[in-house]
Amino acid sequence: MALIPSLALQFLQMLLVVAVAPLIIGITRKTRARLLRRTGAPVLQPYRDLARLLRKEALVAETASPLFRVYPYVAFGATWVAAALVPTFATGLLFSWSGDFIAIIALIGTGRATVALAGLDAGTSFGGIGSSREAMIAALAEPAMLMVVFIVALLSGTSQLTGIAAFMASPEVGLRVSLALGLTALVMVAIAENGRIPVDNPATHLELTMVHEAMVLEYAGRHLLMIELAAALKLIAYLAILSCVFLPFGLADAGAGAGAVAVGIAAFLAKLTALAALLAVFETSIAKMRVFRVPEFLGAALMLGLLGTLLLFVSRMSQ
Amino acid sequence: MSPSAPPLQVWAALVIGALLLLAALAPWIARRTSATALVYGTCMALTAAQTALALYSLLAPQPAAALDLAVGLPMQHTLLGWDRLSAAFAVIINAVTAITSAYALGYGRHEPEPARVLPFYPAFLAGMNLVLLANDAFSFLVGWEFMSLASWALVVSQDRDEGNRHAGLVYLLMAFGGTLSLLMFFGLLAGVAGGYSFAQIRGASLPGLTGATVLLLALAGTGSKAGLFPLHAWLPLAHPAAPSHVSALMSAVMTKVAVYAFVRFAFDLVTPGDHGDWLGGLLIVLGAMTAVYGVLAALLEVDIKRVLAFSTIENIGMIFGALGLALAFQAKHFEAAAALALTAALLHGVNHAFMKSALFMGAGALISATGERSLERYGGLIRCMPRTAAGMLIAAAAIAALPPLNGFVSEWLLFQAVLASPTLPGWLLKLLIPAGGAAFALAAALAAALFVRLFGITFLGRARSPEARNAQETDPASSTALLVAAAACVLLGAIPALAIEPLQLVVRDIVGTRLPDPDAGPWRSLVPLSSSGSSYNGAIILAFLLTSATIAAVVLRLVASGALRRTPAWDCGSPDTNPATQYTATSFAQPLKRVFGSTLFLARERVEMAPPGETRPAIAHVEWRDLSWELGYRPLAGSIMWLATQANALQFLTIRRYLLLVFAALIILLAVVAAWH
Numbered sequence: 001m002a003l004i005p006s007l008a009l010q011f012l013q014m015l016l017v018v019a020v021a022p023l024i025i026g027i028t029r030k031t032r033a034r035l036l037r038r039t040g041a042p043v044l045q046p047y048r049d050l051a052r053l054l055r056k057e058a059l060v061a062e063t064a065s066p067l068f069r070v071y072p073y074v075a076f077g078a079t080w081v082a083a084a085l086v087p088t089f090a091t092g093l094l095f096s097w098s099g100d101f102i103a104i105i106a107l108i109g110t111g112r113a114t115v116a117l118a119g120l121d122a123g124t125s126f127g128g129i130g131s132s133r134e135a136m137i138a139a140l141a142e143p144a145m146l147m148v149v150f151i152v153a154l155l156s157g158t159s160q161l162t163g164i165a166a167f168m169a170s171p172e173v174g175l176r177v178s179l180a181l182g183l184t185a186l187v188m189v190a191i192a193e194n195g196r197i198p199v200d201n202p203a204t205h206l207e208l209t210m211v212h213e214a215m216v217l218e219y220a221g222r223h224l225l226m227i228e229l230a231a232a233l234k235l236i237a238y239l240a241i242l243s244c245v246f247l248p249f250g251l252a253d254a255g256a257g258a259g260a261v262a263v264g265i266a267a268f269l270a271k272l273t274a275l276a277a278l279l280a281v282f283e284t285s286i287a288k289m290r291v292f293r294v295p296e297f298l299g300a301a302l303m304l305g306l307l308g309t310l311l312l313f314v315s316r317m318s319q
Numbered sequence: 320m321s322p323s324a325p326p327l328q329v330w331a332a333l334v335i336g337a338l339l340l341l342a343a344l345a346p347w348i349a350r351r352t353s354a355t356a357l358v359y360g361t362c363m364a365l366t367a368a369q370t371a372l373a374l375y376s377l378l379a380p381q382p383a384a385a386l387d388l389a390v391g392l393p394m395q396h397t398l399l400g401w402d403r404l405s406a407a408f409a410v411i412i413n414a415v416t417a418i419t420s421a422y423a424l425g426y427g428r429h430e431p432e433p434a435r436v437l438p439f440y441p442a443f444l445a446g447m448n449l450v451l452l453a454n455d456a457f458s459f460l461v462g463w464e465f466m467s468l469a470s471w472a473l474v475v476s477q478d479r480d481e482g483n484r485h486a487g488l489v490y491l492l493m494a495f496g497g498t499l500s501l502l503m504f505f506g507l508l509a510g511v512a513g514g515y516s517f518a519q520i521r522g523a524s525l526p527g528l529t530g531a532t533v534l535l536l537a538l539a540g541t542g543s544k545a546g547l548f549p550l551h552a553w554l555p556l557a558h559p560a561a562p563s564h565v566s567a568l569m570s571a572v573m574t575k576v577a578v579y580a581f582v583r584f585a586f587d588l589v590t591p592g593d594h595g596d597w598l599g600g601l602l603i604v605l606g607a608m609t610a611v612y613g614v615l616a617a618l619l620e621v622d623i624k625r626v627l628a629f630s631t632i633e634n635i636g637m638i639f640g641a642l643g644l645a646l647a648f649q650a651k652h653f654e655a656a657a658a659l660a661l662t663a664a665l666l667h668g669v670n671h672a673f674m675k676s677a678l679f680m681g682a683g684a685l686i687s688a689t690g691e692r693s694l695e696r697y698g699g700l701i702r703c704m705p706r707t708a709a710g711m712l713i714a715a716a717a718i719a720a721l722p723p724l725n726g727f728v729s730e731w732l733l734f735q736a737v738l739a740s741p742t743l744p745g746w747l748l749k750l751l752i753p754a755g756g757a758a759f760a761l762a763a764a765l766a767a768a769l770f771v772r773l774f775g776i777t778f779l780g781r782a783r784s785p786e787a788r789n790a791q792e793t794d795p796a797s798s799t800a801l802l803v804a805a806a807a808c809v810l811l812g813a814i815p816a817l818a819i820e821p822l823q824l825v826v827r828d829i830v831g832t833r834l835p836d837p838d839a840g841p842w843r844s845l846v847p848l849s850s851s852g853s854s855y856n857g858a859i860i861l862a863f864l865l866t867s868a869t870i871a872a873v874v875l876r877l878v879a880s881g882a883l884r885r886t887p888a889w890d891c892g893s894p895d896t897n898p899a900t901q902y903t904a905t906s907f908a909q910p911l912k913r914v915f916g917s918t919l920f921l922a923r924e925r926v927e928m929a930p931p932g933e934t935r936p937a938i939a940h941v942e943w944r945d946l947s948w949e950l951g952y953r954p955l956a957g958s959i960m961w962l963a964t965q966a967n968a969l970q971f972l973t974i975r976r977y978l979l980l981v982f983a984a985l986i987i988l989l990a991v992v993a994a995w996h
Contacts, residue, residue: 014867054875055879055880057880058882058883059884059885060885061887061888061889062885063699063781066701067701073868074864076867076868076871077864077865077867078864081864084863084867095859098842098859099722099855099856099859100853102731102735103722103727103731106722106727106731109721110721113771117774117775119775120779121780122890123699123888124888125895125900125901125902126890126891128901128907129902131775131907132902132906132910135767136768139764139765139767139911139914142760143760143761146734146756146760147757147760150734150737150753150756153853157850157851159735159738159853160851160853217889221879221880222875222880225879226875292910295914302761309753309757313750313752314746314750316741316742
């Protein structure tokens with residue numbers, strides 16, 4: 001593949017994920033509002049919120065360290081790179097080989113650790129509570145996610161998402177118990193990692209139950225914009241992982257023409273919209289759980305992932 | 320010394336001799352003010368020279384023959400020389416030691432009694448180097464004991480502290496146990512092989528039970544030095560008790576000498592053959608337990624050096640788990656996968672040496688700046704100690720396995736080795752490996768929480784004590800050494816090939832093949848197995864990360880409001896100026912303690928509320944217990960005590976009874992010998 005067009009495709013993907021991230025948040029919120037029989041804010045409201053944050057001045061706490069102004073960019077950068085490495089509308093993009101599924105998960109982890117440090121930075125009690133709970137959730141969600149990676153990587157013989165998507169689109173996959181277990185675990189982890197109900201409530205404030213919002217309380221203006229956009233990108237990254245592993249149709253191949261790319265983008269947007277709507281349906285049908293119920297929820301995800309991996313290990317015996 | 324002796328090995332032996340000479344001279348000069356600079360400066364120069372020699376030896380087309388010295392046990396010669404395995408370890412150990420000695424140039428000046436540290440420091444270095452250079456059992460054991468005893472002397476150098484004396488006692492007992500295992504290990508091997516040189520031992524064939532015993536003895540001897548669960552008990556006591564530059568060496572370097580010894584024994588001297596299967600499974604189980612135990616105990620701990628010591632246990636678990644995978648692969652002749660797992664183990668050893676020495680150097684700087692070791696007394700130190708904070712931030716992110724730093728690369732290789740293992744036959748391994756993989760994933764995720772806690776509570780927030788408020792940045796020598804070690808973490812993360820390519824020389828010697836050539840992949844990416852399409856490129860990820868963060872910053876600078884205002888913290892509208900309202904290290908770990916600690920460590924929380932009407936504060940009690948002490952060591956110590964008390968009766972016999980006792984012992988021994996034949 002020629003360098004220039006592939007570089008252009010890579011940039012297209014990076015722009016695309018940032019551009020649609022607020023839209024997906026808007027769709028989720030709108031669906032949720034309609035399900036609750038509210039009118040809800042317009043779908044484009046998140047863009048307006050971000051534009052308002054652009055105009056506002058940034059506030060920095062007097063007790064904050066010099067790193068306070070750096071974390072938002074690092075968190076955004078790490079999450080953006082992770083989202084850029086997931087095949088969204090096309091497989092085999094220019095940099096896709098530089099990080100596999102494990103590296104993508106770990107990059108999201110870099111972003112998360114940065115935000116957790118940001119929560120501790122100003123030395124406030126709310127920031128600390130958020131970071132501490134985020135650490136607990138992540139400590140269980142990350143191994144569960146790695147078990148999901150193990151399942152799909154063992155099945156497809158590679159941990160590169162491009163190869164996984166190609167395998168999952170091929171007829172060899174068939175119906176497998178471990179894939180069903182992996183899908184369940186992945187959905188549970190995605191809910192926890194993105195701070196959605198029942199693990200965390202993205203709409204909550206001033207409650208002792210909040211996690212993500214508590215960590216970023218001290219931020220305002222452009223710094224908050226970066227953090228909010230990073231959170232939206234993380235949601236996109238997880239939805240893109242879900243759709244590329246479990247709904248791998250419509251993906252443009254490496255070196256495909258403009259037509260295939262257009263089809264890929266349309267398919268990607270359709271998948272994102274459908275998943276965002278599904279997320280809203282799920283969120284309205286379940287109640288927020290207590291913080292100390294979360295380990296049970298994620299522990300179940302970890303066990304499902306481990307069970308799926310074990311099944312794969314054992315089933316190799318018969319082959 | 321024969322006239323045709325190879326010059327390289329002679330030079331390496333001379334460096335050890337020079338270190339010993341320095342150790343012997345140090346007591347005479349220790350009272351002078353320049354002694355610290357002289358001793359540590361010489362150590363730095365000598366270990367730097369040794370690094371260069373070992374690197375040359377590693378990259379040489381043919382390893383030179385061992386140097387034959389006609390000293391030592393009667394009828395035995397002392398054989399000294401590096402092959403590629405020991406040369407690779409000598410490079411890493413001496414490189415990290417040189418950095419740590421540079422740190423000691425500054426840090427060592429705070430030492431209240433230099434005469435108790437200066438002589439043992441070079442002796443410790445000489446012992447470790449002798450272990451690596453040894454080519455026969457006798458000089459190996461001499462080096463091993465030198466290393467153990469010199470580090471013991473350093474552990475008890477501040478012996479006014481009751482805790483340090485206890486740590487010294489436990490360490491000494493465990494070190495004796497370890498050496499005893501190694502002594503029996505070599506005894507059994509030499510009995511079969513008929514000689515003490517490694518070359519003679521290597522050719523020996525070991526029948527079933529003897530082979531298993533030999534390998535278990537090797538595991539006990541080296542695992543107790545490395546801190547493998549359940550032989551780890553001394554490590555979190557002894558490593559923190561020593562002065563910080565020695566703690567750095569014990570945690571970062573001495574544990575790697577133990578890893579070297581295990582690789583030497585299990586992969587080279589004893590060809591495991593049929594044993595690789597169960598030994599590999601055992602190591603995976605022990606490694607997984609060690610990793611999870613270490614990181615959880617570190618999360619419960621608030622003493623910064625003990626936190627780091629427990630984190631060393633975690634990393635040792637990862638290394639031994641990878642070695643277990645390598646043994647299992649090798650036993651089943653999956654050479655490519657064995658090369659992958661062995662590379663993961665060795666690379667993690669290299670990475671851990673840099674990360675942990677940096678962290679201990681930072682901890683030493685914090686302790687000498689504040690006089691405090693508890694995380695709960697720190698806070699906001701990034702303002703007074705920016706260079707220490709920068710170095711520790713990088714090392715903490717690296718050891719938390721965050722890409723694009725170096726800790727992630729070796730853990731990535733470990734996970735790739737797990738992914739390569741379903742083809743292994745054998746039911747036991749099929750159940751153990753996925754469970755081990757999950758445990759390593761859990762340990763990695765907990766390590767991220769651990770180092771967010773360590774860095775966040777220490778350097779961020781507000782000062783929790785007057786000492787932390789008035790701390791001063793450490794001296795330039797210390798902070799430069801810390802930053803050099805941190806820079807190595809970044810470099811090895813971006814270009815892991817710098818470490819992986821030299822290690823492949825070792826891996827090819829041991830398992831017969833190597834990782835796929837990086838030239839085969841795009842842009843020299845790291846490829847774990849040629850059959851899988853997986854790859855990772857740290858440099859691209861680092862560049863990608865920097866570019867996207869910069870793009871975001873530049874775009875915002877162009878379109879966003881540039882206004883910035885310093886305000887009091889918002890904290891949901893109710894900020895409290897008292898720094899005690901911040902989260903502490905204990906409260907940060909409380910959710911994790913509740914999830915994991917209540918069963919594994921019997922962690923209990925109790926809140927004592929004042930009755931209504933009284934004004935005294937409520938008190939929260941937190942206690943946790945180390946079950947390996949309660950269930951393992953304490954009963955053992957108790958039964959030894961009981962036996963000793965019973966044997967005490969034998970001290971008060973009449974001469975007639977003593978003679979009878981001797982006679983009976985002789986008869987029993989003769990009967991046993993007769994029955995044996």
